[in-house]
Amino acid sequence: MRKLWACGLALGMAGLIGCSGTTEDSKEAVPGATPSAVTLAISGKVTVELSTDGKGPEIGKSCTPPKGSKVRAGAEVRVTDSDGEILGAYGLEPGVTRGSSSFKTCDFGFLFKVPGASENYVMTVEGFPPMPYSREDIRRGISLWETGQGTLSQ
Incomplete structure (x- = not known):
């Protein structure tokens, strides 16, 4: 009888714990919260040629683009929809x-x-001028190259 009573008590306590967890979860939920909208991660880099003779900073170290380059750290990358928003x-x-060791670039990620x-x-x-992309283009990642003419090429 004691074993049956102890088993019933243990099951009853487990039931209360489950109820108490449900109550706590609902208290923490924000009333009226709705699921977030679908988002699209935009990732990529802008590459600038540093040298073709291997000179310059070590691979993996910080770098600055050569004089005359329009690319710079902190430059804004902006994305709009087809309506311009x-x-x-x-x-x-x-x-x-x-x-x-023979060809180095400076990559600026986003x-x-x-x-x-x-x-x-x-x-x-x-x-640089605006560039159009499809959703699929963006999913693949964006790699841009600053050309010697001061434009961006994909």
Whole structure:
């Protein structure tokens, strides 16, 4: 009888704990909260050539673009929808040296999220003309290269 009573008490306590957990969860929930909208992560980099002779900072170290480059750390990357509404903006991260012993680049990364309801987007890197992208283009990641003519190429 004692074993049956102890088993019943243990099951009853477990039931109360479960109820108490449910009550606590509902207290912490924000009334009227709705699920967040779908977001689209935009990630990529802007690359600037540093050297073709291997000179310059070590691979993985910070770098600055050569004189005459329009790319710089902190330059705004802005994304708008096809109607021109600004969905998000982010500053380019500081440059990091990439490449090999014979060819080095300075890469400026970016990563941010925007509402993902649109199928078409326009991205602008400060100092350069706007560039159109589809949702699928953005999902693959964006890699841009500053050309010797001062433009961005994909």
